[in-house]
Amino acid sequence: MADKAKGFFVTGDPLIYGADVAIVITLLGILVFLTFFKKWGWLWREWLTTVDHKKIGIMYLVSSLLMLFRGGVDALLMRMQLAFPNSHFLDSQHYNEIFTTHGTIMILFMAMPFMFALFNIVVPLQLGARDVAYPFLNALSFWLFFFGAMLFNLSFVVGGSPDAGWLSYPPLSELAGSPGPGQNFYIWGIQISGIGSLATGINFLVTILKMRAPGMKLMKMPLFSWSVLASCITIIFAFPVLTVTLALLFVDRFFGAHIFTATGGGNPMMYVNLIWMWGHPEVYIVVLPAFGIYSEVVSTFSKKKIFGYKSMVFSMMIISVLSYFTWVHHFFTMGAGADVNTFFAITTMAIGIPTGVKVFNWLFTMFRGRISMTQPMLWTLAFIPCFVVGGATGVMLAVAPADYQYHNSYFLIAHFHQVLIGGVVFGYLAGLYYWWPKMFGFKLNDRLGKWAFWTWNIGFYVCFMPQYALGFMGMTRRVYTYGWDMGWAPYNLVSTGGAFLMGIGFVFQVWQILYSIKNGERDLTGDPWNGRTLEWSIPSPAPLYNFAHIPKVRSDDAWWDMKEHKHGAASEKENKEFEPIHMPKNSGIPFFMAACWFVAGFGLTFEWVWVGIAGLAGVAICLLARSFQRKTDYYIPVDEIKRTEASLGRVV
Numbered sequence: 249m250a251d252k253a254k255g256f257f258v259t260g261d262p263l264i265y266g267a268d269v270a271i272v273i274t275l276l277g278i279l280v281f282l283t284f285f286k287k288w289g290w291l292w293r294e295w296l297t298t299v300d301h302k303k304i305g306i307m308y309l310v311s312s313l314l315m316l317f318r319g320g321v322d323a324l325l326m327r328m329q330l331a332f333p334n335s336h337f338l339d340s341q342h343y344n345e346i347f348t349t350h351g352t353i354m355i356l357f358m359a360m361p362f363m364f365a366l367f368n369i370v371v372p373l374q375l376g377a378r379d380v381a382y383p384f385l386n387a388l389s390f391w392l393f394f395f396g397a398m399l400f401n402l403s404f405v406v407g408g409s410p411d412a413g414w415l416s417y418p419p420l421s422e423l424a425g426s427p428g429p430g431q432n433f434y435i436w437g438i439q440i441s442g443i444g445s446l447a448t449g450i451n452f453l454v455t456i457l458k459m460r461a462p463g464m465k466l467m468k469m470p471l472f473s474w475s476v477l478a479s480c481i482t483i484i485f486a487f488p489v490l491t492v493t494l495a496l497l498f499v500d501r502f503f504g505a506h507i508f509t510a511t512g513g514g515n516p517m518m519y520v521n522l523i524w525m526w527g528h529p530e531v532y533i534v535v536l537p538a539f540g541i542y543s544e545v546v547s548t549f550s551k552k553k554i555f556g557y558k559s560m561v562f563s564m565m566i567i568s569v570l571s572y573f574t575w576v577h578h579f580f581t582m583g584a585g586a587d588v589n590t591f592f593a594i595t596t597m598a599i600g601i602p603t604g605v606k607v608f609n610w611l612f613t614m615f616r617g618r619i620s621m622t623q624p625m626l627w628t629l630a631f632i633p634c635f636v637v638g639g640a641t642g643v644m645l646a647v648a649p650a651d652y653q654y655h656n657s658y659f660l661i662a663h664f665h666q667v668l669i670g671g672v673v674f675g676y677l678a679g680l681y682y683w684w685p686k687m688f689g690f691k692l693n694d695r696l697g698k699w700a701f702w703t704w705n706i707g708f709y710v711c712f713m714p715q716y717a718l719g720f721m722g723m724t725r726r727v728y729t730y731g732w733d734m735g736w737a738p739y740n741l742v743s744t745g746g747a748f749l750m751g752i753g754f755v756f757q758v759w760q761i762l763y764s765i766k767n768g769e770r771d772l773t774g775d776p777w778n779g780r781t782l783e784w785s786i787p788s789p790a791p792l793y794n795f796a797h798i799p800k801v802r803s804d805d806a807w808w809d810m811k812e813h814k815h816g817a818a819s820e821k822e823n824k825e826f827e828p829i830h831m832p833k834n835s836g837i838p839f840f841m842a843a844c845w846f847v848a849g850f851g852l853t854f855e856w857v858w859v860g861i862a863g864l865a866g867v868a869i870c871l872l873a874r875s876f877q878r879k880t881d882y883y884i885p886v887d888e889i890k891r892t893e894a895s896l897g898r899v900v
């Protein structure tokens with residue numbers, strides 16, 4: 249029994265015991281809190297069963313910030329290990345596990361949900377819609393992401409973490425290379441949340457195509473919504489590839505097939521091709537919405553229409569298509585030959601063109617604008633030089649012959665963090681600050697925000713600039729220690745210092761949020777930034793039904809136009825009649841169905857076939873239960889709308 253438990257729970261490391269204790273204390277704390285303050289019913293009715301896109305967005309947001317913390321702690325542990333030569337802070341096995349979980353968590357469980365948070369909170373409001381196209385599916389997507397992420401995180405304390413890198417190349421990720429359950433956690437954690445991501449892609453594609461307010465032609469749609477459309481199209485083509493790839497890896501591991509093992513007649517390069525056919529578009533999936541955010545922020549805070557709206561739209565669409573023709577640049581060195589490498593080098597460099605167009609458009613928008621240096625604008629301004637340098641080093645990597653030198657070196661690490669942090673994270677943070685008043689009805693404190701901004705930014709350059717040099721000096725990625733004789737020590741020490749500065753930046757942000765919850769300036773207008781798009785035409789936070797009257801759109805920058813010409817919602821003092829509003833009903837099924845997936849994934853991870861089957865049976869039962877549900881919607885009566893609008897300070 250004791251032996252069995254030993255194989256089940258991860259043992260032997262003080263860090264992990266620390267985590268065990270922390271998990272137990274946190275869980276107990278939550279249970280006691282909910283029971284003591286009698287919050288169970290509230291939690292169930294208001295959150296776990298909600299189908300409201302705004303609340304789902306907030307749940308995504310909270311989860312992704314928690315995952316940013318976990319991924320960030322992983323990053324700091326790695327940087328601590330690398331700060332000094334011959335260090336024994338972590339052993340090699342632990343280091344491998346940490347870079348694997350760090351990469352996986354940051355991309356799939358931090359960036360993706362952060363992005364979905366903003367999709368959910370903003371898109372329906374920007375379109376003048378009352379909800380997404382499929383609210384029930386939306387809740388299901390969230391819970392699939394959530395339980396997938398929990399399954400993945402569980403590997404830290406139960407069974408052992410995966411250690412084959414964030415893309416898990418075979419043969420290392422095959423049974424012979426990774427015999428424990430860690431790799432199965434990877435497969436099922438990502439598989440379950442990935443299905444949720446695919447559903448979100450479909451949901452928002454349909455929402456954008458079908459739910460726009462009357463008059464909002466596609467070419468009048470705000471650029472953030474356009475960027476979401478581009479991202480969703482990319483999701484819809486990319487994620488099925490991921491699903492199949494992981495399923496095939498599972499078949500290899502579970503049934504002893506040899507699809508990806510050379511010894512049995514399979515081919516590991518097949519896996520590498522497949523995973524990057526998803527993996528490359530994936531980085532554009534996360535960066536495209538950031539481009540949309542920058543566009544909204546730049547035009548709002550320069551008080552100008554965005555420069556080159558049409559070229560923005562086309563460049564985003566071109567990027568989303570081109571992103572499928574570059575995947576081989578991740579393995580130029582693996583023997584595809586000069587002609588194939590040349591093709592993929594050129595397509596990769598070609599992406600620089602539409603991206604450059606966008607950068608110039610942002611600059612031209614700011615040119616002669618009345619710029620106000622708000623927090624969203626600061627992050628946007630910091631993004632531009634950062635992304636330009638990251639893009640330039642990307643073009644360097646795309647030179648196929650030169651990549652034989654850079655490949656898998658620290659130069660690459662510096663490059664992709666520069667675009668992922670400078671492009672994606674800065675973008676989402678800009679979006680967070682921009683839409684925060686819309687989500688919660690108050691602004692985030694400026695002074696603490698500036699501290700966070702500067703520590704993050706200075707920390708970023710201190711951390712990652714030395715890594716370019718380290719790459720040229722021959723330091724490769726995924727090394728866990730090195731000797732004094734390499735001459736890498738000073739650069740690594742500086743880099744670690746920068747990483748900690750970024751950590752302090754994150755602490756400032758947490759402090760900023762907590763401080764502002766108590767002392768934040770309330771937004772009573774609903775339009776604190778003097779915005780241009782429809783989400784600013786309604787009160788903050790938005791009422792359950794978003795728009796009491798569906799707005800009519802006459803031009804791009806719809807809300808700006810209404811304010812200028814005093815028509816539509818801006819002059820809605822006229823007593824238009826209210827009509828009952830059709831809404832979807834809450835449901836517990838998404839939560840239970842995803843929980844059953846969790847059980848199934850857990851069973852399959854440990855190869856407890858019966859647990860797996862029980863979980864899948866649960867999923868089937870939930871599907872059946874849903875198909876027998878008849879009353880899935882209701883109407884909000886007119887008096888209730890009147891009361892809500894009046895309480896929000898709207899004239900009715």
Ligand code: HEM
Nearest residue numbers: 323326347348351354355359413414668725726727747750
């Ligand atoms: C707080 C800032 C961050 C620091 C200090 C940091 C640090 C690191 C370090 C030290 C490694 C391992 C390098 C190696 O030994 O191979 C790494 C890998 C990685 N990081 Fe980060 N990171 C940060 C943020 C991010 C973010 C925001 C993302 C994505 C959105 C990200 C994605 C990745 C990926 C995909 C890998 C590759 C993992 C692998 O080799 O399998 N990181 N990072």
Ligand SMILES: [Cu+2]
Nearest residue numbers: 528574575578
């Ligand atoms: Cu790529």
